[in-house]
Amino acid sequence: MRLALLALLARGPAHGYELKQDLEQTLGSAYPQPNVGQIYVTLGRLEKQGLIEGEDVEQSSRPNKKVYHLTDTGREALRAWFEEPEDEPRVRDEFFMKLALAPQTGLADRIALINKQRRQYLNTMRSLSKLAAAEDRDNRIAHLLIEGAMLHLQADLDWLERCQEELEELE
Amino acid sequence: MSAGTSDRPAPVLRAEGLVKTHYGEGAPAHAVRGVDLCVRQGEFVAITGPSGAGKSTLLHLLGGLQRPDSGSLHLDGECTDAYTESRWAVERRKRIGIVFQFFNLVSNLSVADNVELPALLAGVPPKRARAEREELLAELGLAGKERSMPGELSGGEQQRVALARALVNHPPLLLADEPAGSLDSKGTREVMRLLSRFHQRGQTILLVTHDARLASAADRVISFFDGRIADDAELDGTPSHRTGISGVLELRD
Numbered sequence: 245m246r247l248a249l250l251a252l253l254a255r256g257p258a259h260g261y262e263l264k265q266d267l268e269q270t271l272g273s274a275y276p277q278p279n280v281g282q283i284y285v286t287l288g289r290l291e292k293q294g295l296i297e298g299e300d301v302e303q304s305s306r307p308n309k310k311v312y313h314l315t316d317t318g319r320e321a322l323r324a325w326f327e328e329p330e331d332e333p334r335v336r337d338e339f340f341m342k343l344a345l346a347p348q349t350g351l352a353d354r355i356a357l358i359n360k361q362r363r364q365y366l367n368t369m370r371s372l373s374k375l376a377a378a379e380d381r382d383n384r385i386a387h388l389l390i391e392g393a394m395l396h397l398q399a400d401l402d403w404l405e406r407c408q409e410e411l412e413e414l415e
Numbered sequence: 416m417s418a419g420t421s422d423r424p425a426p427v428l429r430a431e432g433l434v435k436t437h438y439g440e441g442a443p444a445h446a447v448r449g450v451d452l453c454v455r456q457g458e459f460v461a462i463t464g465p466s467g468a469g470k471s472t473l474l475h476l477l478g479g480l481q482r483p484d485s486g487s488l489h490l491d492g493e494c495t496d497a498y499t500e501s502r503w504a505v506e507r508r509k510r511i512g513i514v515f516q517f518f519n520l521v522s523n524l525s526v527a528d529n530v531e532l533p534a535l536l537a538g539v540p541p542k543r544a545r546a547e548r549e550e551l552l553a554e555l556g557l558a559g560k561e562r563s564m565p566g567e568l569s570g571g572e573q574q575r576v577a578l579a580r581a582l583v584n585h586p587p588l589l590l591a592d593e594p595a596g597s598l599d600s601k602g603t604r605e606v607m608r609l610l611s612r613f614h615q616r617g618q619t620i621l622l623v624t625h626d627a628r629l630a631s632a633a634d635r636v637i638s639f640f641d642g643r644i645a646d647d648a649e650l651d652g653t654p655s656h657r658t659g660i661s662g663v664l665e666l667r668d
Contacts, residue, residue, distance in 0.1 A: 362646065362648075363646070366648065367650050367651065372631075373631050373632060377608070397627065398626070398627050405464070406465075408638075409465060
């Protein structure tokens with residue numbers, strides 16, 4: 245969330261609750277919403293690191309609110325974030341270990357492992373379809389997030405299929 | 416057996432021990448190697464598996480487009496094993512709607528005629544056939560396309576026409592063979608949405624697809640490998656543990 249908050253502050257100064265709302269609006273209901281406490285904690289850390297600065301603004305009849313803005317260091321950190329490509333997603337390595345090691349244990353059957361894993365993915369896929377159907381049609385970013393998750397799952401399912409093909413041939 | 420199952424909807428389709436081997440050049444291909452399957456009224460079942468697993472052959476057997484080498488098939492509790500070609504043709508008009516990957520519309524008939532044809536062949540009066548057609552095309556977002564020829568439509572639109580044609584006689588069972596297989600992602604989402612909508616209204620659907628996104632619209636997914644059912648799972652949309660959906664979506668810190 246650190247860099248997401250920095251990116252939102254690059255648009256202009258804002259206080260914690262505004263940032264929460266901005267984040268929700270941008271990512272849509274599909275994205276698990278951070279609670280406001282989490283946001284304040286992260287803002288505190290960012291300020292300590294010198295990436296942002298807060299300024300107390302007086303409010304009549306309410307406690308002061310802190311409006312944050314990006315520092316030059318913060319802007320550099322954000323620039324570096326945009327500059328770097330991200331790591332590739334990894335193959336589900338824990339499942340792969342189960343699959344690789346099952347035959348030596350006498351405790352699990354590979355095809356049963358694959359079937360169980362497939363059910364898990366399919367159920368998640370179904371939840372994602374439902375989420376996509378419920379999401380506001382015009383929120384393109386939210387839909388892209390869900391579609392990205394679905395395509396990753398599709399790849400995982402294709403790979404399970406390959407595992408099953410290979411392993412059934414061995415039997 | 417009847418006591419335990421009496422409260423469940425009746426089987427629309429029941430297959431026992433279906434076997435089909437293709438004999439071509441080279442070694443015989445064992446496409447379907449002993450399949451038992453029951454689909455109940457109102458179910459939405461997807462059959463998935465890699466290409467070449469025999470999924471399409473299975474669907475063809477279930478729709479009477481091919482005959483099994485052995486095994487038995489019941490539709491609405493009625494044994495079909497002695498059906499002739501012509502009897503199957505009649506049954507497919509009334510009791511089974513089918514959509515295919517490549518739409519299979521009649522290219523020199525208009526959209527309206529493509530949809531009305533199966534109704535007229537089934538003996539529906541022309542007036543009612545037209546009313547059914549109008550209702551379905553409107554429902555599928557194709558109002559105004561009645562007079563178009565199939566070749567003038569996009570793939571997604573052609574598949575919607577095919578869906579209207581398959582449903583015009585209100586068949587108890589809809590079979591769909593890779594219905595999004597030749598569509599782009601927008602067309603795929605559209606087909607998925609429509610199948611879900613018809614299912615919500617009670618349509619029994621059996622879908623064959625290699626696309627897990629499409630399969631996840633179903634409430635039951637059968638994994639088909641090498642001519643056999645490898646797994647048969649009811650989906651309830653709740654991943655069994657921990658992270659589930661938020662784990663998939665959460666952007667890392």
